[in-house]
Amino acid sequence: MVIRGLRVVRGGRPIIDGLDLRVPAGSVVGLMGPSGSGKTTLMRSLVGVQDKVTGTVEVLGGAAGSPVLRRRVGYMTQDASVYTDLTVVQNLRYFAALAGIPDGAEAVAAAVGTVDLGGHEKQRVGTLSGGERSRVSLAAALVGGPDLLVLDEPTVGLDPVLRRDLWAVFRRLAAEGRTLLVSSHVMDEATQCDRLILMRDGALVADTTPDELLATTGAPDAERAFLALIDAARPAARPAQGTGPSGSTGPSESTGPSGSTGPSESTESTEETAR
Numbered sequence: 079m080v081i082r083g084l085r086v087v088r089g090g091r092p093i094i095d096g097l098d099l100r101v102p103a104g105s106v107v108g109l110m111g112p113s114g115s116g117k118t119t120l121m122r123s124l125v126g127v128q129d130k131v132t133g134t135v136e137v138l139g140g141a142a143g144s145p146v147l148r149r150r151v152g153y154m155t156q157d158a159s160v161y162t163d164l165t166v167v168q169n170l171r172y173f174a175a176l177a178g179i180p181d182g183a184e185a186v187a188a189a190v191g192t193v194d195l196g197g198h199e200k201q202r203v204g205t206l207s208g209g210e211r212s213r214v215s216l217a218a219a220l221v222g223g224p225d226l227l228v229l230d231e232p233t234v235g236l237d238p239v240l241r242r243d244l245w246a247v248f249r250r251l252a253a254e255g256r257t258l259l260v261s262s263h264v265m266d267e268a269t270q271c272d273r274l275i276l277m278r279d280g281a282l283v284a285d286t287t288p289d290e291l292l293a294t295t296g297a298p299d300a301e302r303a304f305l306a307l308i309d310a311a312r313p314a315a316r317p318a319q320g321t322g323p324s325g326s327t328g329p330s331e332s333t334g335p336s337g338s339t340g341p342s343e344s345t346e347s348t349e350e351t352a353r
């Protein structure tokens with residue numbers, strides 16, 4: 079992934095303004111940063127569903143959001159991205175078809191196995207537990223066999239056992255040569271990444287590794303290292319939220335019926351992406 083001069087305007091104000099970044103393939107990259115620092119906005123830009131994007135955003139050698147990338151990029155949004163009135167398998171068949179796999183039985187079975195949902199195949203998603211539901215979303219992002227997986231806080235709300243198991247899945251997917259960009263607020267997850275991107279107020283605070291993070295800050299653990307870097311990156315006068323024209327609500331953005339990887343995302347918005 080190569081990003082040059084990325085600028086994103088949301089709600090009438092620049093959320094990201096002039097971001098440059100390179101992400102190596104075949105690695106697990108953690109995207110960390112305080113709430114509101116622009117992680118989701120960056121991910122949406124990479125997937126090609128974000129409006130009002132300027133700059134260069136290249137993913138797997140193509141322009142972000144271009145049709146050829148549709149099968150190659152899997153996106154798990156923060157909110158559940160699957161249909162609650164369909165079963166696990168019905169959902170995954172649907173997402174497999176979207177990814178261009180007409181008879182997706184094998185891919186669906188593999189995705190169910192990867193996220194450890196065996197036994198729940200015929201259960202309606204609306205009746206699953208929260209953790210199970212979020213694993214269906216992950217399976218939906220996985221089912222097309224993407225080379226790049228963009229996962230927005232995939233472990234939020236999961237218990238420690240499930241988090242550990244999911245991170246084992248992420249490592250396995252990276253070992254197969256896939257690239258994973260994973261956002262998280264949990265700093266012990268940062269230590270499981272190959273690289274770490276730290277953001278604050280829409281800007282890059284650090285592009286580093288877990289070891290470098292500890293070495294450069296001298297902090298005893300990743301959480302304190304992260305806080306040290308975030309505190310050191312003093313924000314340029316932070317605009318007040320929700321006041322005046324700059325904080326006003328802009329045109330609403332489509333996140334789909336359930337914020338999904340599905341067809342309702344505004345993938346067309348890439349025409350605003352400078353190539």
Ligand SMILES: Nc1ncnc2c1ncn2[C@@H]1O[C@H](COP(=O)(O)OP(=O)(O)OP(=O)(O)O)[C@@H](O)[C@H]1O
Pocket residue numbers: 088089090093111112113114115116117118119120327328330331
């Ligand atoms: N549609 C919108 N209109 C106005 N402002 C928006 C819109 N979407 C996002 N923002 C603002 O953009 C900033 C970055 O949001 P973003 O969701 O990218 O942050 P984040 O780092 O992913 O946060 P979190 O960790 O809480 O999910 C926030 O200040 C948010 O309020």
